[in-house]
Amino acid sequence: MASKDEYERIAVVTGANKGIGFQIATQLAAAKGTVVLTARDEGRGLEAISKLHKLGFSNVVFYKVDVTNINNIISLVGFIKEKFGRLDILVNNAGTTGMEVDEEGLRALNIDQATWISGKAANLVKDVMQTTYEKAEECFNTNYYGTKILTEALLPLLNLSTHRARIVNVSSLRGELWRIPNEKIRNEFLSIESLTEQRIHELLQSFLQDVKQNRLIENGWPLMLPAYGISKTAVNAYTRLLAKKHPTMYINCVHPGYVDTDLSWHTGPMSPEDGAKAPVRLALLPDGGPTGCYFDQMNVASF
Template identity: 45%
Template sequence: MGPGSNNSFPVEKRVAVVTGGNRGIGLEICKQLAANGVAVVLTARDEEKGAGAAAALHRLGLPEVLFHQLDVAEPSSAACLADFIRHKFGKLDILVNNAGNLGATFDFGNLDLDKEIEDKSAHETLEWLMQHTVETTENAEECLRINYHGTKNVIQALLHLLQSSPDGRIVTVSSVFGQLSFFSGEQLKEELNDADKLSEERLDELAELFVRDFKDGELESRGWPTRRDAFVAYKASKALQHAYTRVLARKHASSPLRVNCVHPGYVKTDLTLGTGELTVEEGAAGPVAVDRNPSCNEKL
């Protein structure tokens, strides 16, 4: 979809971009925002799937959902999206960073997933899944490239448009797995928790250091989540995401821009293989509520 004209666009209507919007929580966030009267740009890496998702929302009576292709891991793709937003709308009010990567695959051998989890609680199911994960260096690299660097790419490309809004919002769909309690080293935890001293440059260094430590088998000695546990790269990427959110919020503390992370809960999506305790409607409600609640603000 190419740039259009913003001459007929009502300036009072809010505009949102949702990354990873073609399925799961992202698609439901697009749906709920559009139902609230927001013009939504649904983005996805796969053009066919993204266009199909937007068309499905049109059939539900939500015509103000547009699709634009976006690969969050590519700065040039984010820049192309920014050009489209600027020409089509002239502003941006909401950015929801939903695109994510688990950093692991599952290996169940000859086991039947449905049979194995049919009598398990949500917590027991998650524990069982964690016992059957496979995490390679390639998984870790892709996870950091999408969850941390990809989120940064999109924010940096769209930041000037968000700053033009009188009530700009950045909402990153995150996870409790990003809590620093999963880290084994006190020094690393203290550094990641000190938003006053942290910088974007240092977080980039830490992201590179994590991948190197993963390759070299130095996760435990450095104080990262260890490979004895599951979703190591996911935990590290989400912790870095949280730290970047706090750094960004403090950097723009004097502006109207609000910056937040939101844990949607353990939601039944493709990412969780359809397991979980919440529906996508329930999972999307949190990120959407942060946009609508003026008291939500990470600017401590």
């Protein structure tokens, strides 16, 4: 077996054509090994690869993956299997917010960081941000089901890693349980001994029904970025279940910080480069590091 320094990791990053994902791919490429930069749009993906090649990173390859497209996922698995025969790092980064947003209107509100992060802005933004059923469903399909289906498909190759694979699910502080007013729902997500993937699925479907029937307030769901928050709560819970099931791997989820990207409508103060640091640290976690944990940037935090 190669020593840690000689060891050239094979990594997959989803949604890596821009934002935090692009920086994760860049920082992993700088750490040696090969990075499979994936994006749902071929043009945008190839443009990202070209930028990295110009920066001198020849160890980055592109593969087209829409995480909501099962054929793309199957095809990626075939590609990794044939080209590398194993996978060492998977970073599930692709994400979307599940909101219809009047971006100009949002920026004009000029909401301060503390009010935004705490969720107290929910009332302020209700005229410029709307949760629709279609957007909420797209958000779940990308953030939760996309992460889960892609991960399950790659698990056999992650199991072949000679150095105990690392899985990093890029989550958000919006998924923290204290933000869910309904105590029963909160406790279900928290009770990891009794929680199942089937129950996570049922909770997500009941959220979607409540969106359809305009019952989010009545049923105690969070009101600030509701679908996004619940999709990340589900990602966090899934991370814990997966870590329990695969004790030989290091599987964690992480809030990368409040970052200036398209997803945050450029309201966040951190650079994407800095936003990539915590996910990359978890992707390169030394042996013996934690698993089944949620990190708020560099620190372990409560689910």
